[in-house]
Amino acid sequence: MIYDFITIGSGAAGLFCNVNLPKSSKKLILEKNKILWTKVLMSGGERANLTNIDIEPTKDYFSYNKKATIWFFRRFFNYDIIDFFESNWVKTVIEDRWRVITASGHARDLVKVLENNIIKNNTQILTEKDIISVEKEWEIYICKTETEEFKTKNLIIAVGWKSYPQVGTVWFGYKIAKQFWINVISPYKGLVWITTKQDLSKFSWSSIFCKIKISKNDKLIYEEYWPLLFTHWWVSGPIIYNTVLAVWQENNCKEKKDYSDFKLEIEFNLENTTKKIKKELNLSEENLTLELDIQELKSWKEAKVTWWGINTNELTKYLESKKHPGLFFIGEVVDITWKTWWFNLQWAWTSAYCCSEKF
Ligand SMILES: Cc1cc2nc3c(=O)[nH]c(=O)nc-3n(C[C@H](O)[C@H](O)[C@H](O)COP(=O)(O)OP(=O)(O)OC[C@H]3O[C@@H](n4cnc5c(N)ncnc54)[C@H](O)[C@@H]3O)c2cc1C
Incomplete structure (x- = not known):
C-alpha cells in the first residue's frame, strides 16, 4: 500500500499536522517510542505551556534566513492555537510573563483533544516503529525499520533533534538532511x-x-x-x-x-x-x-531544545524541500530558533499548520 502521507515522529508538530491534513487521504504516523507526546506532557512542568500572548516573531524567533519567521507566523500564530484548543473545550489561562497554560493545569487535556482530532481525521498511528532509513524511488519515499517498510507519496519529518535524548530524540533529521543534500545550520543545545x-x-x-x-x-x-x-x-x-x-x-x-x-x-x-x-x-x-x-x-542531556537546524532557505512556504518535492520538515528540526523557554511549542503548531496548508 502507498500512503498519501507518512509522518515520522509523534511530537506536537507531527500530530498537529495530522489534525489538519485532508480527511480523505491515507495517513500514517510512525513513532519509535511506545508513548506519544512525551515532550508535550512534560511542557510547562506538565501544565502545558502551549504558547505565549506576548510574542513578536521578528524579535523572539530568529533564523539564518531572516524573513522566515514572518512567512510562517503570520499564517498561524498564538491566537490561532488558543482558538483551536478553546473551540475543543480546553480552557486556557494567562500566567506571569504572558504564558498561556491549560486552566486545569494538565498537559493531558491537550493530548486528549489532539488524539481525538487525529482519530476523527482518519490517521493511523503505529508506535515502536524506529525508522532507521529512508529511500526514494521515483516519486515514492520508503521508510524502513529493521524488519518492515512503509511507502508514501509525501513524507513529513517531525523527529525533533538531539536535545533531551532520554525521551528518544536523536540525530535522525540530520541524517536525512545529509542524505538528501539539504543544508543544515549547525544545531546547538538550547535552554541549558x-x-x-x-x-x-x-x-x-x-x-x-x-x-x-x-x-x-x-x-x-x-x-x-x-x-x-x-x-x-x-x-x-x-x-x-x-x-x-x-x-x-x-x-x-x-x-x-x-x-x-x-x-x-x-x-x-x-x-x-x-x-x-x-x-x-x-x-x-x-x-x-x-x-x-x-x-x-550543560550537555545535550539537559538541553530542553535544539537551536538551529534545517536551513529554511531549503524549504518552500509549506516547509517542503525545494530539491525533493514531497519531503517536508516541521517542528524543532527546522532552523527557527527562539530565545527562551515559552515559545517552542508555538513553532511546532505553526510549522505543522503551514505544512498542511499545501493540501
Ligand atoms: C522537559 C521539557 C520541558 C519543555 N517545556 C516547554 C514549555 O513549557 N513550553 C514550550 O513551548 N516548549 C517546551 N519544551 C520544548 C517543546 O516541548 C519542544 O520544542 C517541542 O515539543 C518539539 O516538538 P517536535 O514535534 O518538533 O519534536 P519532539 O517532541 O521531539 O518529537 C519528535 C518525535 O519523533 C520521534 N522520533 C525521532 N526519531 C524517530 C525515528 N527515527 N523513527 C520514529 N520516530 C522518531 C521521537 O521519539 C519523538 O516522539 C520543553 C521541552 C522539554 C524537554
Missing part, C-alpha cells in the same frame, strides 16, 4: 544551564531578580534583568538560557572547551535579594556585583 567554577551551594535554590551581564575579553555582549536561579554549581532560568545563546553566537556557533575569555557578572538589586545572599556576599550599595567564571555549558 551554566556550571560555574565557583561553589554556589550557599545560595542553592534561591531565585532572585538581578541583572546578568556577560562579556567576552571585557566587551559586553549581553545583559538583561530577569529572575535567576542558583543551584549548587550552576545558575539557571530564562536569563541564563538567553546568556548561553549570546555566548554561542559570539563563538560563531562553535563548541568551546575553555570559557575563560568570558566573564559572567551578576548585579544584585538590594530590594530583590534574599537576606542570605546579602549576608554571604556582604552586599551594600557600594558592593552589588558578583563575578563568576564559566566552567561549562
Whole structure:
C-alpha cells in the first residue's frame, strides 16, 4: 500500500499536522517510542505551556534566513492555537510573563483533544516503529525499520533533534538532511544551564531578580534583568538560557572547551535579594556585583531544545524541500530558533499548520 502521507515522529508538530491534513487521504504516523507526546506532557512542568500572548516573531524567533519567521507566523500564530484548543473545550489561562497554560493545569487535556482530532481525521498511528532509513524511488519515499517498510507519496519529518535524548530524540533529521543534500545550520543545545567554577551551594535554590551581564575579553555582549536561579554549581532560568545563546553566537556557533575569555557578572538589586545572599556576599550599595567564571555549558542531556537546524532557505512556504518535492520538515528540526523557554511549542503548531496548508 502507498500512503498519501507518512509522518515520522509523534511530537506536537507531527500530530498537529495530522489534525489538519485532508480527511480523505491515507495517513500514517510512525513513532519509535511506545508513548506519544512525551515532550508535550512534560511542557510547562506538565501544565502545558502551549504558547505565549506576548510574542513578536521578528524579535523572539530568529533564523539564518531572516524573513522566515514572518512567512510562517503570520499564517498561524498564538491566537490561532488558543482558538483551536478553546473551540475543543480546553480552557486556557494567562500566567506571569504572558504564558498561556491549560486552566486545569494538565498537559493531558491537550493530548486528549489532539488524539481525538487525529482519530476523527482518519490517521493511523503505529508506535515502536524506529525508522532507521529512508529511500526514494521515483516519486515514492520508503521508510524502513529493521524488519518492515512503509511507502508514501509525501513524507513529513517531525523527529525533533538531539536535545533531551532520554525521551528518544536523536540525530535522525540530520541524517536525512545529509542524505538528501539539504543544508543544515549547525544545531546547538538550547535552554541549558551554566556550571560555574565557583561553589554556589550557599545560595542553592534561591531565585532572585538581578541583572546578568556577560562579556567576552571585557566587551559586553549581553545583559538583561530577569529572575535567576542558583543551584549548587550552576545558575539557571530564562536569563541564563538567553546568556548561553549570546555566548554561542559570539563563538560563531562553535563548541568551546575553555570559557575563560568570558566573564559572567551578576548585579544584585538590594530590594530583590534574599537576606542570605546579602549576608554571604556582604552586599551594600557600594558592593552589588558578583563575578563568576564559566566552567561549562550543560550537555545535550539537559538541553530542553535544539537551536538551529534545517536551513529554511531549503524549504518552500509549506516547509517542503525545494530539491525533493514531497519531503517536508516541521517542528524543532527546522532552523527557527527562539530565545527562551515559552515559545517552542508555538513553532511546532505553526510549522505543522503551514505544512498542511499545501493540501
Ligand atoms: C522537559 C521539557 C520541558 C519543555 N517545556 C516547554 C514549555 O513549557 N513550553 C514550550 O513551548 N516548549 C517546551 N519544551 C520544548 C517543546 O516541548 C519542544 O520544542 C517541542 O515539543 C518539539 O516538538 P517536535 O514535534 O518538533 O519534536 P519532539 O517532541 O521531539 O518529537 C519528535 C518525535 O519523533 C520521534 N522520533 C525521532 N526519531 C524517530 C525515528 N527515527 N523513527 C520514529 N520516530 C522518531 C521521537 O521519539 C519523538 O516522539 C520543553 C521541552 C522539554 C524537554
